[in-house]
Amino acid sequence: MSIKYSLIIYSRIRIALFFSIVFPILLLVVFGSIWGITDPDYLFFLVSGITGMNLLSQGLYSTGAIIKQYYQQHTIKFLKSLPVNILSYFTGLILCRAIVVFVSIASLILVVFLFFGHTFRGNEILLLFVGSFFGIAMFSFMGLLISFFGSFKPDKDSSKEIGNLVYFLMIFLCDTFFPISQLNPIMGTISKLFPLTYLLSFFRNEAIFQSIVAMVIFTAVFAGLFLIMYKKREVQRI
Secondary structure, eight states, X not given: OHXXXXXXXXXXXXXXXXXXXXXXXXXXXXXXXIIITTOTHHHHHHHHHHHHHXXXXXXXXXXXXXXXXXXXXXXXXXXXXXXXXXXXXXXXXXXHHHHHHHHHHHHHHHHHHHHHOOOOOHHXXXXXXXXXXXXXXXXXXXXXXXXXXXXXXXXXXXXXXHHHHHHHHHHHHTTXXXXXXXXXXXXXXXXXXXXXXXXXXXXXXXXXXXXXXHHHHHHHHHHHHHHHHHHHSOGGGX
């Protein structure tokens, strides 16, 4: 019921739907029209990058902001009283975000076929959907963790700036739209510090096993630190 309720609420937020579904399609059409027509292989590179960007955005700005709102609205008092593990609760919300990303992936695949006349192979589509499970969990717990950096009071909160910094660093350094790591070895080395690099490697069928191990470690660390911060922060401080 929580997933269904979350989807209903999410579907009524027009801005969220725009940046989750419409904006990725616009990016695909623009960048694909420039480079995808002469290089069909770039279309999958682009779709995987846009999907990774979408997952990162969902985790940081959609799921991550929820815990902050709970504290500001004092909903956290009710949540702490529930006989449910906090990780289980947020897993339901994360699955809701995953469904939205799946719709976005299906839309991108359809646009590639209708607009560019190109069809992805079955294994490419499978990697996109399977990798999205890793990505949405990893970035959601990262977003939840980042929300604890700074005050939860709107006028003193600094977590938004930290989230923006992390977001743009990963977008520009992790081969999201262009193979920057191949053009600049230094950038390639720096990009290995960011979890988005391993998600994109999984999408693009590069070092699958190492990518899975890295994403599992990142997710476990983010979830563990979030759980510690959640248990230590007291409701009375808000």
